[in-house]
Amino acid sequence: MSKIAIITINYNDQAGLRKTIESVVAQTFTNFEFIVIDGNSSDGSKAVIEQYKNQIAYSISEPDTGIYNAMNKGIRAATADYVLFMNAGDLLLENNTLEKAATLIDDRFDIIYGDIIWDDKIKNKKRREFFPEKLTFRFFAETSLPHQATFIKKSLFDTVFYYNEKLKIVSDWEFFMVAIVHKGARYKHIDLPICLYDQSGMSTNPENRKKILEEKWNAMREHFTFFADDYADIHELNTKRLQQFLYLRKFPIAFKIIKLVMNICLLFVPKMKQSKS
Secondary structure, eight states, X not given: OOOEEEEEEESSOHHHHHHHHHHHHTOSOOSEEEEEEEOOOXXXXXXXXXXXXXXXXXXXXXXXXXXXXXXXXXXXXXXXXXXXXOOTTOEESSTTHHHHHHTTOOTTOSEEEEEEEEEETTTTEEEEEOOXXXXXXXXXXXXXXXXXXXXXXXXXXXXXXXXXXXXXXXXXXXXXXXXIIISOOOEEEEEEEEXXXXXXXXXXXXXXXXXXXXXXXXXXXXXXXXXXHHHHHHHHHHHHHHHHHHHHTTSHHHHHHHHXXXXXXXXXXXXXXXXXX
């Protein structure tokens, strides 16, 4: 059975770090190493790490140059076959999540990803986001895999590259895009929700939208020069769809009518099963 490394990075998020550590050390599965990389926090995070030091295989607290610098430190410290990033604030869904995932990990695959549970505290409801069996250029042009639900073979970083530390928000997206679409890394989707998704991260912050698009565009031009225009077209189309949606929301009655018509139409559309990779 493949060994797993759980890597947690943190900077001045004592409460989130404690929640993540407690989620990891509560796992019924024991064949994993727990690595905590702290960016020299000053909020009491170091005391939390010290409290759980006997359950942490490796930890360090020192200044870093950003999220991906810290994640790369975690990768280099790992000795396991696969790594899973559960950053401060992220939670494994259940105490036996790793135990379930371990039985589904097949070392013939470089990337093994499950699903996530969105925890909407405002609406007090949870929903599961299912990821596709087949990953395409268009998928990555629109979104990405969640690192909190993705087991990555450590050796893949040596084959492709480690996270690009020049990027501040989308380096994990760049890695997945290049590894799967360009390098042909073997991947597999598992029918298992892995984590409760923390929506406070940089990539989900609306204020970072412009920076995200800028970083993605630069990465696309570097790795997929001939497809950069396609990416721009997809982004423009999605932006127009979003603008139309927001415009319709201003007219509640019209929006409800359109929503009703679409739901009726969907009743007559046969559900299609995607083939496994």
